[in-house]
Amino acid sequence: MRKLVPYALFLGLLLIGGLTAGSILSRGATATSPLSSATVGVLAHPAQATDVLPSSVLELPSARQYDLQGVRLSQEVDGRKLFVVPSKDGLLCLVVSSATESMSNCGAPKLLENSALYLEQPSDNGTMHVWGVVGDEVTTVEGARVIDNTFAYQGEATPQLHISSGSESRVLDLGSLDPPTP
Amino acid sequence: MHVIGLRTGFGTIHQIEAVDVQAVVKRRKRGERCRPRPSHCSRPPWVLQPASSGYERRGLASRSQAPTTYPDSPDATRQGVAGLDAVHNCLKMGGAVVSQALASVLGSDTRSNVSRRLLFASLAVIASLIWVATAFASSRDYLWNTQLAASWGHSDLVSHNHYFNSIYPSDPTAGWPTGVFEAVSGGSHFVLNGNGKIEYSHPSTYYDQPWCWNRDSVAHTFSRCTAQW
Secondary structure: OOOHHHHHHHHHHHHHHHHHHHHHHHHHHHHOOOOOOOOOHHHHOOOOOOOOOOHHHHOOHHHHHEOHHHOEEEEEEOOEEEEEEEEOOOOEEEEEEOOOOEEEEEEOHHHHHOOOEEEEEEOOOOEEEEEEEOOOOOOEEOOEEEEOOEEEEEEEOOOEEEEEEOOEEEEEEOOOOOOOOO | OOEEEEEOOOOOEEEEEOOOHHHHHHHHHOOOOOOOOOHHHHOOOOOOOOHHHOOOOHHHHHHHHOOOOOOOOHHHHHHHHHHHHHHHHHHHHHHHHHHHHHHHHHOOHHHHHHHHHHHHHHHHHHHHHHHHHHHHOOEEEEEEEEEEOOOEEEOOOOOEOOOEEEEEEOOOOOOOOEEEEEEEOOEEEEEEEEOOEEEEEOOOOOOEEEEEEEOOOOOEEEEEEEEEO
16 A cells, blocks of 8 residues: 555646646647638639739749639739739748739748738838738738738838737737848 | 771661862862872871971971970971871861761762751751750759758859749748848849748849848758749
8 A cells, every 4th residue: 555655646746747737738829829710711702804813923933833723813002913822732822913023922821820921022212012911810900901811011111010800919020121231 | 098987876887988078179169070089198197197208287397396395306396296187187087977977878969968057057056045045044043952040141142134033941831031132232122021932023134143031030941042034
Protein backbone atom coordinates (compact mmCIF):
# COMPACT_ATOMS: atom_id res chain seq x y z
CA MET A 1 0.00 0.00 0.00
CA ARG A 2 2.83 2.41 0.93
CA LYS A 3 4.44 1.68 -2.38
CA LEU A 4 1.40 3.01 -4.24
CA VAL A 5 1.43 6.42 -2.51
CA PRO A 6 4.24 7.95 -4.69
CA TYR A 7 2.49 6.75 -7.83
CA ALA A 8 -0.78 8.28 -6.69
CA LEU A 9 0.96 11.57 -5.92
CA PHE A 10 2.64 11.56 -9.33
CA LEU A 11 -0.64 10.90 -11.10
CA GLY A 12 -2.32 13.68 -9.09
CA LEU A 13 0.37 16.19 -10.02
CA LEU A 14 0.12 15.12 -13.64
CA LEU A 15 -3.63 15.68 -13.58
CA ILE A 16 -3.29 19.14 -12.01
CA GLY A 17 -0.63 20.09 -14.56
CA GLY A 18 -2.77 18.93 -17.44
CA LEU A 19 -5.79 20.86 -16.23
CA THR A 20 -3.74 24.03 -15.78
CA ALA A 21 -2.22 23.74 -19.24
CA GLY A 22 -5.60 23.10 -20.79
CA SER A 23 -7.05 26.13 -19.07
CA ILE A 24 -4.24 28.37 -20.31
CA LEU A 25 -4.47 27.04 -23.85
CA SER A 26 -8.21 27.45 -23.99
CA ARG A 27 -7.90 31.06 -22.75
CA GLY A 28 -5.26 31.71 -25.38
CA ALA A 29 -7.47 30.24 -28.04
CA THR A 30 -10.28 32.53 -27.01
CA ALA A 31 -7.94 35.54 -27.19
CA THR A 32 -6.84 34.66 -30.73
CA SER A 33 -10.19 33.66 -32.13
CA PRO A 34 -10.33 34.26 -35.85
CA LEU A 35 -11.37 37.67 -37.07
CA SER A 36 -13.05 36.08 -40.03
CA SER A 37 -13.55 32.79 -41.74
CA ALA A 38 -11.16 31.99 -44.53
CA THR A 39 -14.04 31.92 -46.95
CA VAL A 40 -14.21 34.42 -49.79
CA GLY A 41 -17.80 34.87 -50.88
CA VAL A 42 -17.02 36.59 -54.17
CA LEU A 43 -15.60 33.31 -55.47
CA ALA A 44 -19.08 31.80 -55.17
CA HIS A 45 -20.66 34.51 -57.33
CA PRO A 46 -21.87 33.37 -60.76
CA ALA A 47 -19.31 34.04 -63.44
CA GLN A 48 -19.76 37.23 -65.46
CA ALA A 49 -18.35 38.29 -68.80
CA THR A 50 -15.97 40.59 -66.94
CA ASP A 51 -14.43 37.77 -64.92
CA VAL A 52 -11.62 37.32 -67.40
CA LEU A 53 -8.00 38.06 -66.70
CA PRO A 54 -6.28 40.43 -69.15
CA SER A 55 -3.68 38.88 -71.44
CA SER A 56 -0.90 40.74 -69.63
CA VAL A 57 -1.84 38.89 -66.44
CA LEU A 58 -1.96 35.56 -68.22
CA GLU A 59 1.68 36.09 -69.16
CA LEU A 60 2.72 36.06 -65.51
CA PRO A 61 4.49 32.81 -64.53
CA SER A 62 1.93 32.12 -61.78
CA ALA A 63 -0.92 32.26 -64.28
CA ARG A 64 -0.28 28.63 -65.17
CA GLN A 65 -1.45 27.77 -61.67
CA TYR A 66 -4.56 29.94 -61.77
CA ASP A 67 -7.94 28.26 -61.83
CA LEU A 68 -9.25 30.40 -64.68
CA GLN A 69 -12.83 29.21 -64.18
CA GLY A 70 -12.75 30.61 -60.65
CA VAL A 71 -11.52 34.10 -61.52
CA ARG A 72 -13.76 36.88 -60.20
CA LEU A 73 -13.48 40.58 -60.81
CA SER A 74 -14.10 42.12 -57.42
CA GLN A 75 -13.88 45.83 -58.16
CA GLU A 76 -12.41 48.43 -60.45
CA VAL A 77 -10.84 51.48 -58.87
CA ASP A 78 -8.62 54.27 -60.25
CA GLY A 79 -8.12 52.42 -63.53
CA ARG A 80 -7.10 49.22 -61.80
CA LYS A 81 -9.02 45.97 -61.78
CA LEU A 82 -8.88 43.84 -58.64
CA PHE A 83 -9.35 40.13 -59.28
CA VAL A 84 -9.63 37.32 -56.75
CA VAL A 85 -8.22 34.14 -58.19
CA PRO A 86 -8.05 30.67 -56.69
CA SER A 87 -5.02 28.68 -57.74
CA LYS A 88 -4.73 24.97 -58.47
CA ASP A 89 -2.17 24.51 -55.71
CA GLY A 90 -4.60 25.63 -53.01
CA LEU A 91 -3.42 29.23 -52.73
CA LEU A 92 -5.53 32.33 -53.08
CA CYS A 93 -4.29 35.12 -55.32
CA LEU A 94 -4.94 38.82 -55.50
CA VAL A 95 -4.34 40.15 -59.00
CA VAL A 96 -4.21 43.87 -59.68
CA SER A 97 -4.14 44.91 -63.30
CA SER A 98 -3.93 48.27 -65.01
CA ALA A 99 -3.18 49.34 -68.58
CA THR A 100 0.56 49.29 -67.93
CA GLU A 101 1.12 47.01 -64.96
CA SER A 102 0.15 43.59 -63.67
CA MET A 103 0.86 42.42 -60.16
CA SER A 104 -0.11 39.42 -58.12
CA ASN A 105 0.30 38.06 -54.62
CA CYS A 106 -0.54 34.48 -53.79
CA GLY A 107 -0.80 33.10 -50.27
CA ALA A 108 -2.72 30.75 -48.05
CA PRO A 109 -6.45 31.40 -47.62
CA LYS A 110 -5.88 30.76 -43.90
CA LEU A 111 -4.19 34.16 -43.74
CA LEU A 112 -7.62 35.75 -44.03
CA GLU A 113 -8.63 34.46 -40.60
CA ASN A 114 -6.63 37.16 -38.86
CA SER A 115 -5.12 39.27 -41.58
CA ALA A 116 -5.38 39.99 -45.29
CA LEU A 117 -3.59 39.08 -48.47
CA TYR A 118 -2.28 42.39 -49.70
CA LEU A 119 -0.13 44.26 -52.18
CA GLU A 120 1.40 47.57 -51.23
CA GLN A 121 2.95 50.11 -53.56
CA PRO A 122 4.51 53.38 -52.40
CA SER A 123 4.09 56.49 -54.52
CA ASP A 124 6.64 59.19 -55.17
CA ASN A 125 4.57 61.83 -53.38
CA GLY A 126 4.70 60.07 -50.01
CA THR A 127 1.37 58.33 -50.35
CA MET A 128 0.82 54.63 -50.83
CA HIS A 129 -1.62 52.21 -52.42
CA VAL A 130 -2.68 49.07 -50.61
CA TRP A 131 -4.93 46.52 -52.26
CA GLY A 132 -6.10 43.48 -50.33
CA VAL A 133 -8.38 40.48 -50.06
CA VAL A 134 -10.21 39.87 -46.78
CA GLY A 135 -12.51 37.18 -45.44
CA ASP A 136 -16.28 37.37 -45.61
CA GLU A 137 -16.80 38.76 -42.10
CA VAL A 138 -14.49 41.75 -42.50
CA THR A 139 -16.61 44.84 -42.90
CA THR A 140 -14.14 47.71 -42.80
CA VAL A 141 -10.53 48.41 -43.48
CA GLU A 142 -9.15 51.68 -42.21
CA GLY A 143 -9.67 54.32 -44.86
CA ALA A 144 -11.10 51.98 -47.46
CA ARG A 145 -14.37 50.33 -48.37
CA VAL A 146 -14.59 46.57 -48.58
CA ILE A 147 -16.33 45.54 -51.80
CA ASP A 148 -16.72 41.90 -52.66
CA ASN A 149 -13.90 40.82 -50.36
CA THR A 150 -11.38 43.36 -51.59
CA PHE A 151 -10.31 46.82 -50.55
CA ALA A 152 -8.20 49.56 -52.12
CA TYR A 153 -6.51 52.03 -49.82
CA GLN A 154 -4.84 55.17 -51.06
CA GLY A 155 -3.49 57.62 -48.53
CA GLU A 156 -0.55 58.57 -46.41
CA ALA A 157 2.16 55.99 -46.02
CA THR A 158 1.52 54.00 -42.88
CA PRO A 159 3.10 50.85 -41.47
CA GLN A 160 -0.25 49.36 -40.50
CA LEU A 161 -3.95 49.38 -41.24
CA HIS A 162 -6.81 48.37 -38.95
CA ILE A 163 -9.26 45.82 -40.24
CA SER A 164 -12.52 45.15 -38.43
CA SER A 165 -15.18 42.53 -38.28
CA GLY A 166 -18.12 43.49 -36.09
CA SER A 167 -16.67 44.11 -32.65
CA GLU A 168 -13.36 42.42 -33.42
CA SER A 169 -10.45 44.38 -34.80
CA ARG A 170 -6.94 43.49 -35.91
CA VAL A 171 -3.90 45.35 -37.01
CA LEU A 172 -2.73 44.55 -40.52
CA ASP A 173 1.01 44.98 -40.16
CA LEU A 174 2.40 46.08 -43.51
CA GLY A 175 5.98 45.57 -42.34
CA SER A 176 8.97 47.53 -43.47
CA LEU A 177 8.05 49.70 -46.45
CA ASP A 178 11.31 51.33 -47.51
CA PRO A 179 13.57 49.09 -49.56
CA PRO A 180 17.06 48.54 -48.17
CA THR A 181 19.66 50.81 -49.71
CA PRO A 182 21.47 48.85 -52.43
CA MET B 1 45.05 13.95 -107.50
CA HIS B 2 44.57 13.47 -103.86
CA VAL B 3 41.80 11.15 -102.84
CA ILE B 4 40.12 11.14 -99.48
CA GLY B 5 37.82 8.43 -98.13
CA LEU B 6 34.76 9.77 -96.40
CA ARG B 7 32.64 7.35 -94.45
CA THR B 8 28.99 8.34 -94.33
CA GLY B 9 26.40 7.38 -91.79
CA PHE B 10 25.24 4.52 -94.01
CA GLY B 11 28.65 2.85 -94.04
CA THR B 12 29.50 3.68 -97.65
CA ILE B 13 32.73 5.34 -98.57
CA HIS B 14 32.69 8.28 -100.94
CA GLN B 15 35.91 9.12 -102.66
CA ILE B 16 36.47 12.81 -102.84
CA GLU B 17 39.09 14.77 -104.67
CA ALA B 18 40.69 17.47 -102.62
CA VAL B 19 40.95 20.55 -104.82
CA ASP B 20 42.60 23.92 -104.52
CA VAL B 21 39.49 26.02 -104.08
CA GLN B 22 41.18 29.36 -104.69
CA ALA B 23 42.68 28.12 -107.95
CA VAL B 24 39.29 26.92 -109.12
CA VAL B 25 37.70 30.25 -108.27
CA LYS B 26 40.43 32.15 -110.12
CA ARG B 27 40.05 29.96 -113.14
CA ARG B 28 36.30 30.43 -113.14
CA LYS B 29 36.72 34.20 -112.90
CA ARG B 30 38.98 34.08 -115.94
CA GLY B 31 36.31 32.10 -117.74
CA GLU B 32 38.45 29.01 -117.96
CA ARG B 33 36.99 25.61 -117.64
CA CYS B 34 38.27 23.16 -115.12
CA ARG B 35 41.10 21.11 -116.48
CA PRO B 36 43.49 18.61 -115.04
CA ARG B 37 46.16 20.28 -113.00
CA PRO B 38 49.87 19.88 -113.61
CA SER B 39 51.64 17.30 -111.56
CA HIS B 40 53.28 19.79 -109.18
CA CYS B 41 49.83 20.84 -107.96
CA SER B 42 48.93 17.35 -106.93
CA ARG B 43 51.28 17.25 -103.98
CA PRO B 44 49.33 16.90 -100.74
CA PRO B 45 49.28 20.28 -99.01
CA TRP B 46 50.63 18.92 -95.77
CA VAL B 47 53.87 17.83 -97.42
CA LEU B 48 56.09 20.67 -96.26
CA GLN B 49 58.59 22.17 -98.58
CA PRO B 50 61.81 23.94 -97.59
CA ALA B 51 61.59 27.69 -97.34
CA SER B 52 64.16 28.19 -100.06
CA SER B 53 62.04 26.37 -102.63
CA GLY B 54 59.71 29.32 -103.18
CA TYR B 55 56.93 28.04 -100.93
CA GLU B 56 57.88 30.53 -98.23
CA ARG B 57 55.76 33.62 -97.91
CA ARG B 58 57.48 36.66 -96.53
CA GLY B 59 54.52 37.83 -94.54
CA LEU B 60 54.15 34.51 -92.87
CA ALA B 61 57.87 34.28 -92.25
CA SER B 62 58.04 37.60 -90.48
CA ARG B 63 54.89 36.77 -88.50
CA SER B 64 56.29 33.43 -87.50
CA GLN B 65 59.49 34.99 -86.28
CA ALA B 66 57.87 37.24 -83.75
CA PRO B 67 56.78 34.64 -81.20
CA THR B 68 59.59 32.18 -81.97
CA THR B 69 61.88 31.35 -79.11
CA TYR B 70 64.97 31.49 -81.29
CA PRO B 71 64.35 34.31 -83.74
CA ASP B 72 67.82 34.19 -85.25
CA SER B 73 67.69 30.53 -86.13
CA PRO B 74 66.85 29.83 -89.79
CA ASP B 75 65.57 26.42 -88.78
CA ALA B 76 63.15 27.97 -86.35
CA THR B 77 61.94 30.32 -89.05
CA ARG B 78 61.49 27.48 -91.43
CA GLN B 79 59.62 25.47 -88.81
CA GLY B 80 57.36 28.42 -88.03
CA VAL B 81 56.56 28.96 -91.69
CA ALA B 82 55.96 25.28 -92.16
CA GLY B 83 53.62 25.18 -89.15
CA LEU B 84 51.57 28.11 -90.34
CA ASP B 85 51.38 26.76 -93.83
CA ALA B 86 50.27 23.42 -92.47
CA VAL B 87 47.47 25.12 -90.55
CA HIS B 88 46.52 27.14 -93.62
CA ASN B 89 46.47 24.05 -95.78
CA CYS B 90 44.48 22.10 -93.24
CA LEU B 91 41.81 24.82 -93.20
CA LYS B 92 41.77 24.87 -96.99
CA MET B 93 41.51 21.13 -97.08
CA GLY B 94 38.64 21.20 -94.60
CA GLY B 95 36.67 23.62 -96.77
CA ALA B 96 37.39 21.57 -99.83
CA VAL B 97 36.33 18.36 -98.12
CA VAL B 98 33.02 19.86 -97.00
CA SER B 99 32.21 21.33 -100.40
CA GLN B 100 33.24 18.18 -102.23
CA ALA B 101 31.29 16.02 -99.85
CA LEU B 102 28.17 17.99 -100.67
CA ALA B 103 28.99 17.79 -104.36
CA SER B 104 29.46 14.05 -104.24
CA VAL B 105 26.27 13.53 -102.34
CA LEU B 106 24.22 15.74 -104.64
CA GLY B 107 25.99 14.83 -107.81
CA SER B 108 26.42 18.20 -109.51
CA ASP B 109 28.02 21.59 -108.98
CA THR B 110 24.73 23.47 -109.31
CA ARG B 111 23.01 21.37 -106.74
CA SER B 112 26.05 21.70 -104.55
CA ASN B 113 25.90 25.50 -104.73
CA VAL B 114 22.21 25.46 -103.93
CA SER B 115 22.70 23.12 -101.03
CA ARG B 116 25.58 25.23 -99.74
CA ARG B 117 23.39 28.31 -99.83
CA LEU B 118 20.62 26.41 -98.10
CA LEU B 119 23.08 25.22 -95.47
CA PHE B 120 24.33 28.73 -94.76
CA ALA B 121 20.80 30.11 -94.80
CA SER B 122 19.61 27.52 -92.31
CA LEU B 123 22.63 28.14 -90.09
CA ALA B 124 21.88 31.87 -90.21
CA VAL B 125 18.25 31.22 -89.28
CA ILE B 126 19.26 29.02 -86.35
CA ALA B 127 21.81 31.57 -85.14
CA SER B 128 19.31 34.41 -85.41
CA LEU B 129 16.69 32.42 -83.53
CA ILE B 130 19.17 31.80 -80.73
CA TRP B 131 20.14 35.46 -80.73
CA VAL B 132 16.53 36.62 -80.66
CA ALA B 133 15.73 34.20 -77.85
CA THR B 134 18.57 35.48 -75.72
CA ALA B 135 18.11 39.13 -76.60
CA PHE B 136 14.36 39.56 -76.29
CA ALA B 137 12.98 36.81 -74.09
CA SER B 138 15.54 36.65 -71.38
CA SER B 139 14.79 35.52 -67.90
CA ARG B 140 17.04 34.65 -65.06
CA ASP B 141 16.80 33.45 -61.48
CA TYR B 142 18.98 35.74 -59.45
CA LEU B 143 18.38 33.96 -56.16
CA TRP B 144 17.95 30.24 -55.41
CA ASN B 145 17.14 28.61 -52.08
CA THR B 146 18.80 31.29 -50.05
CA GLN B 147 18.18 32.45 -46.54
CA LEU B 148 17.78 36.18 -46.34
CA ALA B 149 18.41 37.91 -43.04
CA ALA B 150 15.78 40.16 -41.52
CA SER B 151 15.06 43.25 -43.63
CA TRP B 152 17.67 42.12 -46.12
CA GLY B 153 17.62 42.35 -49.89
CA HIS B 154 19.40 40.43 -52.60
CA SER B 155 20.40 41.19 -56.19
CA ASP B 156 22.90 39.87 -58.69
CA LEU B 157 23.58 43.50 -59.64
CA VAL B 158 23.06 42.77 -63.33
CA SER B 159 21.40 45.68 -65.12
CA HIS B 160 18.89 45.35 -67.93
CA ASN B 161 15.69 47.05 -69.01
CA HIS B 162 13.71 44.75 -66.76
CA TYR B 163 9.98 44.42 -67.13
CA PHE B 164 9.36 41.65 -64.58
CA ASN B 165 10.49 40.90 -61.05
CA SER B 166 9.25 38.30 -58.58
CA ILE B 167 9.91 36.65 -55.25
CA TYR B 168 8.92 33.15 -54.15
CA PRO B 169 9.11 32.31 -50.43
CA SER B 170 9.99 28.71 -49.63
CA ASP B 171 6.66 28.57 -47.81
CA PRO B 172 4.17 30.82 -49.61
CA THR B 173 1.47 29.92 -47.10
CA ALA B 174 3.30 31.46 -44.17
CA GLY B 175 2.45 35.08 -44.98
CA TRP B 176 5.92 36.54 -44.47
CA PRO B 177 6.27 40.17 -45.53
CA THR B 178 8.04 40.11 -48.89
CA GLY B 179 8.91 42.65 -51.54
CA VAL B 180 10.58 43.38 -54.85
CA PHE B 181 12.09 46.54 -56.25
CA GLU B 182 14.52 47.69 -58.88
CA ALA B 183 17.44 49.99 -58.37
CA VAL B 184 19.79 52.31 -60.17
CA SER B 185 22.33 54.59 -58.56
CA GLY B 186 19.68 57.31 -58.40
CA GLY B 187 17.34 55.27 -56.20
CA SER B 188 14.67 52.60 -56.17
CA HIS B 189 11.57 52.22 -58.26
CA PHE B 190 8.98 49.61 -59.20
CA VAL B 191 8.62 48.79 -55.52
CA LEU B 192 5.93 46.26 -54.69
CA ASN B 193 5.39 44.73 -51.26
CA GLY B 194 3.10 42.00 -50.06
CA ASN B 195 2.89 38.93 -47.87
CA GLY B 196 3.30 35.97 -50.19
CA LYS B 197 4.45 35.02 -53.64
CA ILE B 198 4.76 38.32 -55.52
CA GLU B 199 5.00 38.84 -59.26
CA TYR B 200 5.27 42.28 -60.81
CA SER B 201 5.12 43.06 -64.53
CA HIS B 202 5.72 46.70 -65.47
CA PRO B 203 7.05 48.85 -68.32
CA SER B 204 10.75 48.40 -69.02
CA THR B 205 11.54 52.02 -68.25
CA TYR B 206 14.88 51.82 -66.50
CA TYR B 207 18.19 50.11 -67.07
CA ASP B 208 18.34 48.78 -63.55
CA GLN B 209 19.11 45.94 -61.14
CA PRO B 210 16.35 43.67 -59.79
CA TRP B 211 16.14 43.15 -56.04
CA CYS B 212 13.99 40.97 -53.84
CA TRP B 213 13.85 41.37 -50.11
CA ASN B 214 12.73 39.80 -46.90
CA ARG B 215 10.75 42.52 -45.14
CA ASP B 216 10.23 40.45 -42.01
CA SER B 217 12.02 40.97 -38.72
CA VAL B 218 13.38 37.41 -38.77
CA ALA B 219 15.38 35.50 -41.38
CA HIS B 220 13.54 33.35 -43.93
CA THR B 221 14.45 31.06 -46.80
CA PHE B 222 13.36 31.95 -50.33
CA SER B 223 13.11 29.48 -53.20
CA ARG B 224 13.99 31.95 -55.89
CA CYS B 225 13.73 35.46 -57.23
CA THR B 226 13.29 35.84 -60.97
CA ALA B 227 13.72 38.79 -63.31
CA GLN B 228 12.94 39.20 -67.01
CA TRP B 229 14.03 41.83 -69.49
